[in-house]
Amino acid sequence: xxxxxxxxxxxxxxxxxxxxxxxxxxxxxxxxxxxxxxxxxxxxxxxxxxxxxxxxxxxxxxxxxxxxxxxxxxxxxxxxxxxxxxxxxxxxxxxxxxxxxxxxxxxxxxxxxxxxxxxxxxxxxxxxxxxxxxxxxxxxxxxxxxxxxxxxxxxxxxxxxxxxxxxxxxxxx
Amino acid sequence: xxxxxxxxxxxxxxxxxxxxxxxxxxxxxxxxxxxxxxxxxxxxxxxxxxxxxxxxxxxxxxxxxx
Numbered sequence: 001x002x003x004x005x006x007x008x009x010x011x012x013x014x015x016x017x018x019x020x021x022x023x024x025x026x027x028x029x030x031x032x033x034x035x036x037x038x039x040x041x042x043x044x045x046x047x048x049x050x051x052x053x054x055x056x057x058x059x060x061x062x063x064x065x066x067x068x069x070x071x072x073x074x075x076x077x078x079x080x081x082x083x084x085x086x087x088x089x090x091x092x093x094x095x096x097x098x099x100x101x102x103x104x105x106x107x108x109x110x111x112x113x114x115x116x117x118x119x120x121x122x123x124x125x126x127x128x129x130x131x132x133x134x135x136x137x138x139x140x141x142x143x144x145x146x147x148x149x150x151x152x153x154x155x156x157x158x159x160x161x162x163x164x165x166x167x168x169x170x171x172x173x
Numbered sequence: 174x175x176x177x178x179x180x181x182x183x184x185x186x187x188x189x190x191x192x193x194x195x196x197x198x199x200x201x202x203x204x205x206x207x208x209x210x211x212x213x214x215x216x217x218x219x220x221x222x223x224x225x226x227x228x229x230x231x232x233x234x235x236x237x238x239x
Contacts, residue, residue: 037199039212098202167202 036101043097051090058082073139080145088152095156095163107164114157121150175210179233182226183208196225 036044062078072078094100124146133144183193183204190204197204197218206212207222214222219234226233 037203038215038218039203039206040200042212098200101200 036099040099040101043099044094046097047090047093047099050093051086054089055082055086058085071138074135074141077139077141077144080141081139081148084148084152088156091156092159095159098163098167107160110160111157114153114160118150118153118157121146121153125150174236176208176233179222179226180208182228182233186226188226193222193225197221 059082062082065072066078073081125143128143128146131140131143133139133147183190188196190208191201194201194204198221199218203212203214207214219230223230223233
């Protein structure tokens with residue numbers, strides 16, 4: 001019961017935070033007309049397509065593995081890993097094809113956002129790491145999820161820094 | 174196919190890729206992609222680039238017969 005209360009609190013906090021951000025942007029945000037140009041629309045389309053294929057491939061692999069072997073993760077953990085995998089593919093393709101201007105024009109804002117996202121995940125992982133990643137032969141979510149999310153965010157941060165460095169060298173040529 | 178005429182026209186005005194990008198309202202990477210031949214701009218963007226550089230469509234974007 002107590003776990004459910006905290007779960008509900010987490011969901012409510014997330015929804016309220018998202019609503020607050022949307023409201024602030026609507027009231028005080030600048031126009032998004034110059035957020036991307038025509039090439040970046042194409043780049044985003046590539047990123048979405050690639051991520052969708054990645055998710056479809058993951059779901060097929062997940063189903064195949066469960067069918068041929070056994071359930072390899074706790075309920076919901078395999079789905080979350082698939083979603084994170086598809087999101088990661090999207091982010092990597094979007095960074096590679098420069099689909100979003102803000103990453104390059106406001107890099108430190110994005111780095112700060114990544115750090116803000118990484119720190120709670122690392123704290124969460126340190127809280128649950130004694131449980132380990134595997135319970136009764138299946139991946140469990142308590143320690144695995146924050147570890148995976150933190151790892152992916154660190155990877156994205158490194159990729160973003162590398163990409164900006166690469167773009168700067170391109171300008172210098 | 175690389176668009177060397179665009180690059181030459183931009184250099185003729187002593188503009189960087191960023192300056193041309195700012196003039197036509199796109200990102201620097203888009204200008205770079207057009208010059209390298211990695212992206213085919215829409216006619217609308219072509220016209221905007223021609224206007225900014227003071228050139229015609231033929232001068233910058235017409236494909237030469239091999």
